[in-house]
Amino acid sequence: MSKKQTKASRKRPDVSPTAPGTEAAAPDGGEARTAPVRPSPAPGRPPADPEPPLRIGWSAPLRYAILGVLLFLVIALQAGGNDRAAAVGMSLVLIACVFGRMPQWSLRHRLSIPVLAVFAYLLLNSAAGLYSRFGSFAAGEFGKILCAFCVFCVVLLRARRGEARYLAAMASAVSAVFGLISIDGSSLKLLSSAFIRVMDGALGCYYASLSTGYESGIRVTGIFGNANVLAGFLALGVFLALYLVRTAGSRRARLGGCMLLFVNSLSFLLAFSMGAIGMFAVAVLFYLLAERKGLRFSLFLLMVETAAVALLMAFLSFAGLGKTGAMAALPVCAALLGGVLLWALHEFVGLPLSQRLSAHGRTAGLVVAGLAGLLCVYAVLAFNVTGGYALSPGETLRRSVYPAPGDYTLEGDWSGGVQLTVESQNKTETIMHTSTVLYRGPLDGAAFTVPEDSTVVYLDLSAQDGAALERLSLSGGPSVKLGYRLLPGFAANRLQGLWANQNAIQRTEFFRDGLRIYAQSPVIGNGLGSVEGLVTSVQSFYYESKYVHNHYIQVLAEMGIPGLLAFLAILGSAAVTLWKRRREGEEDALLPALCACLAMAALHAAAEAVWSLGQYQTMALLVLAMIAVCFGRPVTRLTSKTAALASSALLCLFSAVFAWLLYGNLTAERAYAEIQAGTRIQDAYSMTNLARRDRYGWAQYKLDMAVNAASSPVEEFAQTAASYAQDCRKLRVHSINFSLERYVYLSQGRYEELFTASREGIPQKASVSRTWQEEFSLYEEALRSDPEGVLDDIQWFADQVLQTEQMMHDYNADRMEPVTLTGDNLAFLERIQAVKATGATGADAAALLGLT
Numbered sequence: 001m002s003k004k005q006t007k008a009s010r011k012r013p014d015v016s017p018t019a020p021g022t023e024a025a026a027p028d029g030g031e032a033r034t035a036p037v038r039p040s041p042a043p044g045r046p047p048a049d050p051e052p053p054l055r056i057g058w059s060a061p062l063r064y065a066i067l068g069v070l071l072f073l074v075i076a077l078q079a080g081g082n083d084r085a086a087a088v089g090m091s092l093v094l095i096a097c098v099f100g101r102m103p104q105w106s107l108r109h110r111l112s113i114p115v116l117a118v119f120a121y122l123l124l125n126s127a128a129g130l131y132s133r134f135g136s137f138a139a140g141e142f143g144k145i146l147c148a149f150c151v152f153c154v155v156l157l158r159a160r161r162g163e164a165r166y167l168a169a170m171a172s173a174v175s176a177v178f179g180l181i182s183i184d185g186s187s188l189k190l191l192s193s194a195f196i197r198v199m200d201g202a203l204g205c206y207y208a209s210l211s212t213g214y215e216s217g218i219r220v221t222g223i224f225g226n227a228n229v230l231a232g233f234l235a236l237g238v239f240l241a242l243y244l245v246r247t248a249g250s251r252r253a254r255l256g257g258c259m260l261l262f263v264n265s266l267s268f269l270l271a272f273s274m275g276a277i278g279m280f281a282v283a284v285l286f287y288l289l290a291e292r293k294g295l296r297f298s299l300f301l302l303m304v305e306t307a308a309v310a311l312l313m314a315f316l317s318f319a320g321l322g323k324t325g326a327m328a329a330l331p332v333c334a335a336l337l338g339g340v341l342l343w344a345l346h347e348f349v350g351l352p353l354s355q356r357l358s359a360h361g362r363t364a365g366l367v368v369a370g371l372a373g374l375l376c377v378y379a380v381l382a383f384n385v386t387g388g389y390a391l392s393p394g395e396t397l398r399r400s401v402y403p404a405p406g407d408y409t410l411e412g413d414w415s416g417g418v419q420l421t422v423e424s425q426n427k428t429e430t431i432m433h434t435s436t437v438l439y440r441g442p443l444d445g446a447a448f449t450v451p452e453d454s455t456v457v458y459l460d461l462s463a464q465d466g467a468a469l470e471r472l473s474l475s476g477g478p479s480v481k482l483g484y485r486l487l488p489g490f491a492a493n494r495l496q497g498l499w500a501n502q503n504a505i506q507r508t509e510f511f512r513d514g515l516r517i518y519a520q521s522p523v524i525g526n527g528l529g530s531v532e533g534l535v536t537s538v539q540s541f542y543y544e545s546k547y548v549h550n551h552y553i554q555v556l557a558e559m560g561i562p563g564l565l566a567f568l569a570i571l572g573s574a575a576v577t578l579w580k581r582r583r584e585g586e587e588d589a590l591l592p593a594l595c596a597c598l599a600m601a602a603l604h605a606a607a608e609a610v611w612s613l614g615q616y617q618t619m620a621l622l623v624l625a626m627i628a629v630c631f632g633r634p635v636t637r638l639t640s641k642t643a644a645l646a647s648s649a650l651l652c653l654f655s656a657v658f659a660w661l662l663y664g665n666l667t668a669e670r671a672y673a674e675i676q677a678g679t680r681i682q683d684a685y686s687m688t689n690l691a692r693r694d695r696y697g698w699a700q701y702k703l704d705m706a707v708n709a710a711s712s713p714v715e716e717f718a719q720t721a722a723s724y725a726q727d728c729r730k731l732r733v734h735s736i737n738f739s740l741e742r743y744v745y746l747s748q749g750r751y752e753e754l755f756t757a758s759r760e761g762i763p764q765k766a767s768v769s770r771t772w773q774e775e776f777s778l779y780e781e782a783l784r785s786d787p788e789g790v791l792d793d794i795q796w797f798a799d800q801v802l803q804t805e806q807m808m809h810d811y812n813a814d815r816m817e818p819v820t821l822t823g824d825n826l827a828f829l830e831r832i833q834a835v836k837a838t839g840a841t842g843a844d845a846a847a848l849l850g851l852t
Contacts, residue, residue: 052101064166078614080205084143090150091659103157107644112632117569132527139696141528144614155625175237179267182222186214219272231276232610237264243593259339279603287596297364298354313338382486388470389482400496403477416467418443421460426453456500514548517557525560539767541817547609668694737761755800
């Protein structure tokens, strides 16, 4: 082979089809040539109607770089809690993008079934936001989907089929930047600190209040403050980066692709979300199955290369996670150097190997089987090859074992003053994230008894001055695996209790609670934000969660059957679109990558709250937009110019209306905060005006008016206050009812309304002990603040108090964790029960109640 031919072969991509603007290698190993990629011809396609020419003179890289910065800013605003502001801004961007030849062409050629399903899903979300009982929650939730929808539409209207590679590069680059910031936030804190200062200081986000660093010894929590969401987000970037590497036509392009691929991959690994890793593994299988048979080997080889380098760099990164000084630079350096190492491995080993074996199917198959076997062997050895562990001063090492019930002591070899805490969890404790302490004290002489119902036992070992643990085991029971030789430390720590994982087990309780919420309104759901608002009404033990951690159930609870059908239609129609294009012979390498992204999004939705976070919704809908742009087929009846004009008008109208509603919500909140702070003058109509302006959070302003004007001497205001109080009570929200009880009904001696409002509001927060405690304290306050008024009908009053007590006992009957009362509450109830039991009235009742 000549030097010229050798040089050309090195520039050859490992797959023949590429995106436009890249160099495609000749299948026979000849000179590289420039070849634009277009969708494969398929039967039934509408007559050719090419995209209108681009009028702006900017190059594609520059345009997508600008769009990438905008996408980064939008996602940063969403992750920082400014979903509504981002939605308002993106609505304006969308309205501006509707006008022009390209958008009109897109509306005639891209209104496919997946696109229509996204439109339907948004409409149902918009309606659910308006009929929700929890408007303040609903506004934030709707802002997330509206912002993501606007990004979806901008891509749908403006992206060109021939620029799909730039679009994928933009999405993967944005993902990689967030990954790199997350790694930095767990170590060096150079990039993340600057990012947080800018976002919080200039744009009103709240990153400083998020846990954006390092969960000691476990994993990187990420700049989103949630490692599970970060991992799901990064997984999409990994799949798109794989596509970029495989379709790169030059060494420089492959280097860029490898950098994106590795930063996304290492960030994903360091986040170490076990749910995301499991779903990612399944999505990888979808990627391989969707790829053409002759190209699966090169794809699999690239995946193995990436995994190997990422695992190697994870060991290096772990040494710098949570550290300061020079060591803190290790994770960021590992992310950058690992990309170069991956490129070198792929360029000089992976590519030549895949090119040589691509024509030898049997040999390639044997290599794949061998590599897969090695991965399995590594997985087995990683869990079983263990040794001693050196405890650093102040460090706590947590290890799990699964012993049979019985009495145990600890045996082994160690040096130093090691302290030990032994905890056991049964099934109920695992669900509730509680445990039973079996032993706490020195490791020397430790003895404990494992209960009959124990599912897992945890040993927490620590040493103030450090210690060396050589070997440890339970007498007559299992040995304790201390140091895992083939796993990074964070992975070994994270995998403890894997077979009794409390997060996974607790999610089953979340799912059941979500279905209980759905049962309260099975047709149209309870409205956006209702899971957060109603979860405390159905819990069998108290926990805090805004989401079900299963988006299918989440949608069912909030939007009912229509919402679930729309969400399933999005995923299902997108999957069918990709499957049909694959069956028709589509050779674009983007198709299997998008298939993997879609599989990841659909699977992860079943185990995590990723689809409930704005940043993930935006990235997921961006992927769906790429599917629509590159592989969608329009619905025939919607390809006319009239349909396009109607669609553009509806998009503008919808965006403008709901951007205005969210803007009203934001400005009303700001005005109310200023009134509360005393920096804005409040007049008699301020609350009424704010309630009219804010279609979502109106209850807060009506409640303010109902409380402050209830005793107004001006008849107009008193009537308005009474009307507003009734409006607020229709929501059956405990915090609203309790405010009316305390500040209106109690002060006016309206005890019948007080008890009625109390029992209307309690169920919404019934799982919270404080709810019941506050109510009984309020009853006692009513008794002490107006003894004469209460004593006039003390038996009726006692009946009402005991009715609420019985309500509590009935509620506690089937709970894992009963709600509890304070000592003062219990003493008050004892006195009330004495009054009821004796039938005392007047002075006798006052004596029993301690009022004399």
